[in-house]
Amino acid sequence: MNEPPRIGLGIDMHRFEPGRRCVLAGVEFETSVGPVGHSDGDAVLHAACDAVLGAAGLDDLGTLFSDRDPAHAGRDSADFCVEAMTLIAAKGLRVWSMDVVVETEQPKLKPHRAAMRERMAVLFGVDADRVNIKGKTGEKVDAVGRGEACRATVVALLIQAR
Ligand code: MG
Numbered sequence: 001m002n003e004p005p006r007i008g009l010g011i012d013m014h015r016f017e018p019g020r021r022c023v024l025a026g027v028e029f030e031t032s033v034g035p036v037g038h039s040d041g042d043a044v045l046h047a048a049c050d051a052v053l054g055a056a057g058l059d060d061l062g063t064l065f066s067d068r069d070p071a072h073a074g075r076d077s078a079d080f081c082v083e084a085m086t087l088i089a090a091k092g093l094r095v096w097s098m099d100v101v102v103e104t105e106q107p108k109l110k111p112h113r114a115a116m117r118e119r120m121a122v123l124f125g126v127d128a129d130r131v132n133i134k135g136k137t138g139e140k141v142d143a144v145g146r147g148e149a150c151r152a153t154v155v156a157l158l159i160q161a162r
Pocket of ligand 1: 012013014037041042043046
């Protein structure tokens with residue numbers, strides 16, 4: 001019997017600090033600030049993993065990969081995606097589509113949106129035309145609007161792998 005698709009939502013926010021490497025959706029940006037995190041601080045991939053894990057009814061990223069575990073210090077968030085994909089595959093699921101909103105004053109996403117899309121498509125095993133990325137600013141409101149942080153929101157649709 002065909003099961004209906006499953007939807008998941010993930011949200012993540014990271015504070016910016018000067019001199020940090022800035023990687024969003026697995027793509028490196030040239031900026032004066034970057035996200036602070038125990039891993040590489042890639043809020044987009046963290047939100048995407050939570051969306052995928054949530055859709056599959058699995059534990060969230062923070063439970064699976066504790067930010068107190070030294071083994072995850074400075075870790076490439078692409079590793080978390082690989083592990084999340086292994087876990088959903090074990091449940092007979094795969095990602096069908098993703099819709100992503102990234103809120104940040106800087107860096108400007110536009111020049112890198114295509115690269116972000118391609119990278120997420122590879123990481124989550126989806127055609128690039130089923131990964132959408134929208135960049136928004138914070139309109140000078142809250143930490144995002146003041147340029148102190150970036151926030152990512154992702155919805156993912158999962159279907160049966162077979
Ligand atoms: Mg995070």
